Amino acid sequence: MVSVRITFIVCKDKKEIKIRPIASMLILQLVLGFLLMNTQIGITIVSYIAKAFTNLMGMTLVFFYKNLLIVPCFDTILSYT
Secondary structure, eight states: OHHHHHHHHHOSOGGGOOHHHHHHHHHHHHHHHHHHHHSHHHHHHHHHHHHHHHHHHHHHHHHHHHHHHHHHHHHHHHHHO
């Protein structure tokens, strides 16, 4: 609903706005949201995606901590030379 309102606010020619694609995407989003949150298969899919993102965030944190801890060491070494 927010995207429809933003579309009407931003668009100069309101008669050119096609409501059918917007409505079909909204209905598809509601159906997928219902299926993903209220079925066991959907909950399983969402939990696997959440685990994948958790692992990805863990890998990036390890990468940044390893690389960012080296930078002050090099900065200290370079400042003495």
